[in-house]
Amino acid sequence: MATATQAVQLTDSVSRYIAKSRQMLINGKWVDAASGKTFPTYNPATGEVLANVAEGDKEDINRAVAAARAAFDTGPWSRITPSERGKLIWKLADLIENHAEEFAQLESLDNGKPVTIARIADIPGTIDMFRYMAGWATKLEGNTIPISAHGAKFLAYTLREPVGVVGQIIPWNFPLMMASWKLGPALATGCCVILKPAEQTPLSALLLGELIQEAGIPDGVVNIVPGYGETAGAALAAHPNVDKIAFTGSTEVGKLIVHAATGNLKKVSLELGGKSPNVVFQDADIDATIPGAAMAIFFNHGQCCCAGSRLYVEAKEFDKVVDGVSQLASKIRVGPGMEPTTDMGPLVSEEQMNKVCSYLESGYAEGAKATVGGSRQGDKGYFVKPTVLVNTNEKMKVVREEIFGPVVTAIPFKDVDDLVVKANATEYGLAAGVWTRDIGKAHRIASQLRAGTVWINCYNVFDPAMPFGGYKQSGWGREMGHEVLNLYTEVKSVCTPIS
Numbered sequence: 001m002a003t004a005t006q007a008v009q010l011t012d013s014v015s016r017y018i019a020k021s022r023q024m025l026i027n028g029k030w031v032d033a034a035s036g037k038t039f040p041t042y043n044p045a046t047g048e049v050l051a052n053v054a055e056g057d058k059e060d061i062n063r064a065v066a067a068a069r070a071a072f073d074t075g076p077w078s079r080i081t082p083s084e085r086g087k088l089i090w091k092l093a094d095l096i097e098n099h100a101e102e103f104a105q106l107e108s109l110d111n112g113k114p115v116t117i118a119r120i121a122d123i124p125g126t127i128d129m130f131r132y133m134a135g136w137a138t139k140l141e142g143n144t145i146p147i148s149a150h151g152a153k154f155l156a157y158t159l160r161e162p163v164g165v166v167g168q169i170i171p172w173n174f175p176l177m178m179a180s181w182k183l184g185p186a187l188a189t190g191c192c193v194i195l196k197p198a199e200q201t202p203l204s205a206l207l208l209g210e211l212i213q214e215a216g217i218p219d220g221v222v223n224i225v226p227g228y229g230e231t232a233g234a235a236l237a238a239h240p241n242v243d244k245i246a247f248t249g250s251t252e253v254g255k256l257i258v259h260a261a262t263g264n265l266k267k268v269s270l271e272l273g274g275k276s277p278n279v280v281f282q283d284a285d286i287d288a289t290i291p292g293a294a295m296a297i298f299f300n301h302g303q304c305c306c307a308g309s310r311l312y313v314e315a316k317e318f319d320k321v322v323d324g325v326s327q328l329a330s331k332i333r334v335g336p337g338m339e340p341t342t343d344m345g346p347l348v349s350e351e352q353m354n355k356v357c358s359y360l361e362s363g364y365a366e367g368a369k370a371t372v373g374g375s376r377q378g379d380k381g382y383f384v385k386p387t388v389l390v391n392t393n394e395k396m397k398v399v400r401e402e403i404f405g406p407v408v409t410a411i412p413f414k415d416v417d418d419l420v421v422k423a424n425a426t427e428y429g430l431a432a433g434v435w436t437r438d439i440g441k442a443h444r445i446a447s448q449l450r451a452g453t454v455w456i457n458c459y460n461v462f463d464p465a466m467p468f469g470g471y472k473q474s475g476w477g478r479e480m481g482h483e484v485l486n487l488y489t490e491v492k493s494v495c496t497p498i499s
């Protein structure tokens with residue numbers, strides 16, 4: 001454990017923020033839950049309570065949907081110009097930048113991730129996303145359409161209009177950044193929102209709510225209702241006055257969301273689980289590939305839907321790559337996220353730690369062996385050692401199912417055909433990595449892999465301009481880039497005779 005150095009000093013505002021109970025944001029007011037209930041959010045490095053948060057339920061979702069509905073149907077948001085919308089989103093990005101250190105500390109305390117990583121990944125990624133989406137507010141154009149019907153002259157054109165009131169349910173792995181992936185396009189397209197953060201990590205979304213108010217985004221446009229998935233989340237997904245639900249989380253819950261949405265056939269977009277193959281050919285630059293393959297799985301403690309969790313290595317280089325990744329894993333300093341020397345923090349919760357450890361046990365029971373790590377670390381906090389499993393095959397649970405922790409399975413392959421079959425033998429299709437110096441082969445394989453993102457000689461490269469989402473059971477729709485605008489807009493055809 002990284003204990004030799006002083007923990008990062010909490011800013012005064014973060015100390016104040018976590019000492020108080022947190023309310024929820026409905027119609028521009030900070031309010032308690034209708035039930036008066038609160039729930040605790042924990043520091044996963046210690047297991048101690050960080051703050052008590054208002055526990056939203058069906059009644060609070062009803063209040064928030066009514067506020068969003070009014071803001072959308074008749075409120076100022078329906079009359080605001082695209083340019084003003086863009087300016088408000090940009091201003092929000094500036095405010096987040098001013099509060100970057102507070103956000104980094106809150107993410108580290110609530111989620112467990114190293115504050116050093118939150119500073120360079122989560123917070124800048126969030127700011128970039130809002131700035132990118134601010135630009136789209138003024139660029140939502142339709143088309144003019146040549147019409148042949150009836151032999152007469154028509155003027156026909158399309159309008160791109162906001163889909164309406166959107167429920168957004170987000171996970172705990174990148175709490176603030178996931179809020180930005182959802183709120184950015186919703187605000188750019190003119191939608192109104194009810195955001196439900198994950199119960200494990202509600203704090204950064206609540207601070208974001210304060211900045212949304214400070215930026216001048218009108219009351220009711222963004223409502224933030226923390227609470228549990230089975231109650232607040234389920235009520236939002238089923239709500240008859242919600243036009244769309246956007247969800248990021250597990251495939252299992254994604255299916256529940258789809259069922260819940262059928263009542264009013266609301267639009268649904270889903271960013272779900274993954275079991276992404278990371279493929280190393282013997283002609284790759286192996287020295288660059290080894291750290292790349294380690295980062296592909298160990299970044300964010302493996303709690304990434306796109307984690308490169310199935311490492312396939314061409315047989316000739318298998319031992320070298322596995323040794324290299326294992327050595328790097330053994331050097332990762334696991335400790336509290338607020339220690340400046342920590343490379344990897346705890347998993348987000350006791351439940352998540354137990355789930356990852358039970359996967360390890362199932363792997364051992366089926367014959368897998370750990371070359372490094374392989375168990376919990378310590379007995380306080382929710383730490384799991386970075387782990388490489390060998391002697392694995394596609395029949396094993398650890399190879400088939402998403403572990404969502406710092407565990408990679410390594411498997412050798414014979415040739416390209418063998419590899420493509422193995423890599424695609426999964427119900428998921430979120431991402432993949434290919435490492436080779438042969439550029440033709442790289443692009444051939446990229447086209448054969450059934451995945452929404454293929455990284456060639458890199459991994460975990462994200463940009464607000466690059467679409468992200470899944471094939472197969474990894475989801476519906478693409479977030480980021482201009483593709484996401486389709487998820488938040490309706491296309492209206494307008495047609496009139498002009499002769």
Ligand code: ADP
Nearest residue numbers: 170171197198228229230233234249250253256
């Ligand atoms: P994980 O298993 O990684 O915690 P989940 O898919 O359970 O991921 O959670 C992602 C988000 O979905 C969280 O905000 C959670 O509260 C929410 N959620 C969980 N269950 C439901 C449900 N039945 N309906 C709606 N939202 C849910």
